[in-house]
Amino acid sequence: MLSNKDSNQQLAENKVPAHVAVIMDGNGRWAKKRFMPRIAGHKAGMDNVQTITTHASHLGIKVLSLYAFSTENWKRPTDEVDYLMHLPGNFFDKFMPELIKENVKVNVMGFLDELPSYTLDAVNRAQDQTKDNTGLILNFALNYGSRREITAAVQKIATQVANGDLAPEQIDESVIDAQLMTGAFGAYQDPDLLIRTSGEERLSNFLLWQLAYSELVFTDEYWPDFTPASLDNAIAQFQSRHRRYGGLTNK
Numbered sequence: 510m511l512s513n514k515d516s517n518q519q520l521a522e523n524k525v526p527a528h529v530a531v532i533m534d535g536n537g538r539w540a541k542k543r544f545m546p547r548i549a550g551h552k553a554g555m556d557n558v559q560t561i562t563t564h565a566s567h568l569g570i571k572v573l574s575l576y577a578f579s580t581e582n583w584k585r586p587t588d589e590v591d592y593l594m595h596l597p598g599n600f601f602d603k604f605m606p607e608l609i610k611e612n613v614k615v616n617v618m619g620f621l622d623e624l625p626s627y628t629l630d631a632v633n634r635a636q637d638q639t640k641d642n643t644g645l646i647l648n649f650a651l652n653y654g655s656r657r658e659i660t661a662a663v664q665k666i667a668t669q670v671a672n673g674d675l676a677p678e679q680i681d682e683s684v685i686d687a688q689l690m691t692g693a694f695g696a697y698q699d700p701d702l703l704i705r706t707s708g709e710e711r712l713s714n715f716l717l718w719q720l721a722y723s724e725l726v727f728t729d730e731y732w733p734d735f736t737p738a739s740l741d742n743a744i745a746q747f748q749s750r751h752r753r754y755g756g757l758t759n760k
């Protein structure tokens with residue numbers, strides 16, 4: 510059993526999910542409840558990313574995928590979008606020493622060439638600074654949308670077919686896996702557990718292919734209120750479920 514200093518939850522060490530994905534929702538409502546501007550919620554949300562990353566690393570999670578900005582989030586007011594685009598730089602400026610100490614490797618996936626140059630620079634710098642780290646992969650989805658990711662993958666595969674490099678009957682799930690933005694994670698490509706905070710129960714265009722067999726946990730807490738103990742609770746739920754991948758077992 511895994512007993513950790515951040516909470517009193519007992520978790521089965523051999524069943525910690527390898528890949529945990531989180532839809533970090535509720536920053537705006539967290540701020541509103543406190544009569545604060547929405548961006549104060551995003552700031553609190555940003556700080557909580559570090560808290561949860563450290564805890565995930567201590568638990569032995571291999572990949573933590575966080576939905577930080579969707580391809581639909583550009584529709585928000587300009588000042589909020591502007592604030593969100595500065596968050597990666599602010600986050601890495603503030604927490605890079607801790608990330609390095611924790612041996613965390615940063616990865617950012619999404620349609621990155623559409624980001625402002627200051628965001629892209631911050632992201633590239635962070636990936637570069639941590640590229641040799643061998644611990645938890647902290648995977649931010651930034652300007653990410655799953656349908657668009659799948660569409661881009663289909664286009665790449667179609668091009669290979671058109672060029673005569675691939676026959677249509679050679680297209681199987683592994684060919685599609687490899688063309689997705691999570692392709693580099695290999696055995697850890699698919700989340701074992703998806704958590705969404707703030708009481709909403711939908712996927713919002715996040716990792717639609719990769720979540721096919723994931724366990725889903727929804728919690729009412731707003732993202733800034735989601736604590737290490739909340740993560741332990743979600744993992745305890747994961748551990749109490751019985752994954753069958755569509756098959757039958759005698760349990």
Ligand code: FPP
Nearest residue numbers: 533534535536537538554555577596597600
């Ligand atoms: C959803 O809450 C949250 C977002 C769109 C932004 C998520 C970003 C963070 C938590 C910080 C990310 C940190 C880094 C390092 C990039 P919402 O604004 O939709 O909340 P609401 O539904 O209550 O309005």
